[in-house]
Amino acid sequence: MRKKEILLSPSLLSCDFARAGEQLKELERLGVKWLHLDVMDGAFVPNISFGIPVIKSIRNSTALFFDTHLMIDAPERYIKQFASAGSDCITFHIEATSDPSAVLDMIHAEGKLAGISVKPATPVQSVYPLLEKCDLALVMSVEPGFGGQSYMDPATEKIRLLKNHIKRKGYKTLVSVDGGIDVKTAPVAAGAGADVLVAGSAVFGKGDIETAVENLRAAVKGLV
Numbered sequence: 001m002r003k004k005e006i007l008l009s010p011s012l013l014s015c016d017f018a019r020a021g022e023q024l025k026e027l028e029r030l031g032v033k034w035l036h037l038d039v040m041d042g043a044f045v046p047n048i049s050f051g052i053p054v055i056k057s058i059r060n061s062t063a064l065f066f067d068t069h070l071m072i073d074a075p076e077r078y079i080k081q082f083a084s085a086g087s088d089c090i091t092f093h094i095e096a097t098s099d100p101s102a103v104l105d106m107i108h109a110e111g112k113l114a115g116i117s118v119k120p121a122t123p124v125q126s127v128y129p130l131l132e133k134c135d136l137a138l139v140m141s142v143e144p145g146f147g148g149q150s151y152m153d154p155a156t157e158k159i160r161l162l163k164n165h166i167k168r169k170g171y172k173t174l175v176s177v178d179g180g181i182d183v184k185t186a187p188v189a190a191g192a193g194a195d196v197l198v199a200g201s202a203v204f205g206k207g208d209i210e211t212a213v214e215n216l217r218a219a220v221k222g223l224v
Contacts, residue, residue, distance in 0.1 A: 006220045007196045008213065009034035009067045009176070012058075013049055014200030023209060024062040030213050035064040036178070036198045037087070041072040044096050045145035052078070052085045059086030067136075067196070069117065069178065071144050072096065076103050083110035091115030091138050091176075094126055104133040115176070119144060124158040128165055134173045136196070137162055141189070142179030151180030156192045163193025183219040190220040 012035055015023050024035065037055055042048040055066065068087035072078070075092035076099075082090055090107045094100050094116050107114035115136030116127050120143060127137055139162065141155035159177055166173050176196035177189045186197050199216060206212040 006190050006194070006223060007034055008032055008203075008216055009036040009196050009198045010203040011036040011038055011178075011198055011200030013038045014204040016204065020058065021061050023204065024058065024064060026209050027213075028062065028064060030210055032213060033065055034067045034196065035062070036200075037066055037068045039068065039070050039072060039082075040145060044073045044093065045071045047145040052081050055082065055087065056085040065089070067091070067176075067198075069138065070096075076106060079103065079106045080110060083107070083112050087112060089113035089115055089136055091117050091136060093117045093119065093144075094130070095119055095122060100130055101133065104130065108133070117178075118158075120152055120155065124162050127162075131166060131169065131171050131173050134171075136174045136176055137166075138176040138178055139194075140179055141177050141181070141185075144179075149180055151182075151185040151188075155179070156188055159189055159192040159194050183215050186216055186219045187223060190223040
């Protein structure tokens with residue numbers, strides 16, 4: 001799972017769902033490897049997106065790595081279902097459960113990679129005791145719940161602190177960042193240590209997916 005490049009994980013939330021299959025094939029053609037799946041329950045965050053049936057459906061039409069981000073209360077209730085639907089990595093919020101260590105164990109028990117995420121107001125140090133169990137740690141650079149928001153600058157220092165701690169401890173945890181990622185903010189986040197860049201409107205909202213992906217790759221070239 002170690003990076004050979006900075007990974008782009010386009011967010012399905014911003015795709016044209018009437019053309020989702022076509023757009024996913026375009027991502028594959030361009031060599032994109034990951035797809036970010038934002039699952040919202042209308043309780044943990046003030047929005048509802050999609051869930052298990054959608055993930056299961058698109059799993060049959062693409063080989064992309066499913067980077068599933070659960071923005072839901074008590075994620076332990078649904079780990080088995082999201083794993084069975086085809087998720088490859090399941091990330092949940094430390095703020096959403098009383099026993100995050102147990103949830104990480106549940107995800108690994110399903111044979112999936114496990115990630116943990118923090119909201120903008122949550123100190124990144126809160127995940128440090130859990131990183132030994134984490135394959136991925138996700139820094140939210142916007143308030144979770146809606147796409148198209150602007151990158152919050154304090155996320156950069158959180159990424160840097162997280163990456164430095166991971167290096168000091170010798171962990172293999174990847175650092176991901178989600179929210180407001182575009183050609184201007186991608187190099188900022190990558191320069192601070194992000195391994196995975198989640199981008200929604202910067203990929204699907206530009207009209208030309210190929211150009212959007214090329215521009216994002218160009219923006220972080222040389223930062224590995």
